[in-house]
Every structure is written in C-alpha cells, then in structure tokens.
Amino acid sequence: xxxxxxxxxxxxxxxxxxxLHLFLDCPFAMDCWGTLGLSIQHSDDPFQTTTSFRSQLxxxxxxxxxxxxxxxxxxxxxxxxxxxxxxAIAQARRHFRxxxxxxxxRAKKSYEPFISQWLEAYV
Numbered sequence: 001x002x003x004x005x006x007x008x009x010x011x012x013x014x015x016x017x018x019x020l021h022l023f024l025d026c027p028f029a030m031d032c033w034g035t036l037g038l039s040i041q042h043s044d045d046p047f048q049t050t051t052s053f054r055s056q057l058x059x060x061x062x063x064x065x066x067x068x069x070x071x072x073x074x075x076x077x078x079x080x081x082x083x084x085x086x087x088a089i090a091q092a093r094r095h096f097r098x099x100x101x102x103x104x105x106r107a108k109k110s111y112e113p114f115i116s117q118w119l120e121a122y123v
Contacts, residue, residue, distance in 0.1 A: 009080040010087040029073050032092045036122050064103050072096040097123045
C-alpha cells in the first residue's frame with residue numbers, strides 16, 4: 001500500500017514505523033513500558049525482549065501484561081492517526097488499565113487478589 005508518510009505516529013523521530021520501532025524502540029513505547037517498571041534491553045530480537053519483560057515482571061500473568069501494553073500502544077497510535085488525538089502516556093495508561101481490569105474478570109479466583117494488587121501498584 002502506498003502512503004504519503006510511513007513515519008511513526010507517536011514520536012517525533014521521523015523514523016519509519018516498523019513493529020520493532022512502534023512497540024520497543026520508540027521513545028513513547030519505552031516510556032509506556034517504563035510506567036510498568038520495565039526496562040528494555042536493546043536487542044533486534046523481540047522474543048528476547050519479551051523474555052526479559054517476563055523475568056522483570058515475575059508474575060504468572062506476565063504475558064497478559066505484555067500483550068495489553070502492546071494493545072494500549074497500538075490504541076494510542078490509532079487514536080493519533082484516525083482521531084487526531086495527541087499521543088500521551090496517560091492515555092496509554094488509561095487504555096491499559098481499562099483492558100487489564102477486564103482480565104481480572106476472567107482470571108482464576110486464586111489470582112484475583114494478586115492481579116488487583118499488581119494493578120493498583122503499577123498503574
């Protein structure tokens with residue numbers, strides 16, 4: 001598909017928006033991950049970064065956290081492109097919090113208090 005612009009919609013680096021850039025290398029994404037207490041070990045291998053995130057989180061629901069933060073970043077990106085909403089970390093946190101709160105509804109009963117505590121502590 002031909003587009004007028006292939007640059008990242010959530011940062012000012014004028015860098016082509018690739019999956020690696022949008023979710024891991026973009027300063028906006030790094031700040032989003034940072035709000036969860038996660039630091040990105042720069043690597044060209046996203047699976048290595050995912051493994052690092054899982055180790056840093058050290059909770060049994062780490063993949064849910066990772067997936068939902070990616071979804072929050074994607075949602076902010078889409079809001080910037082399609083709704084002309086200025087990207088903000090607070091907006092990503094709100095998307096994350098709303099969606100993660102729904103995870104609690106589907107979680108094992110034994111995980112519910114732990115998930116709620118984690119959510120209150122980090123988001």
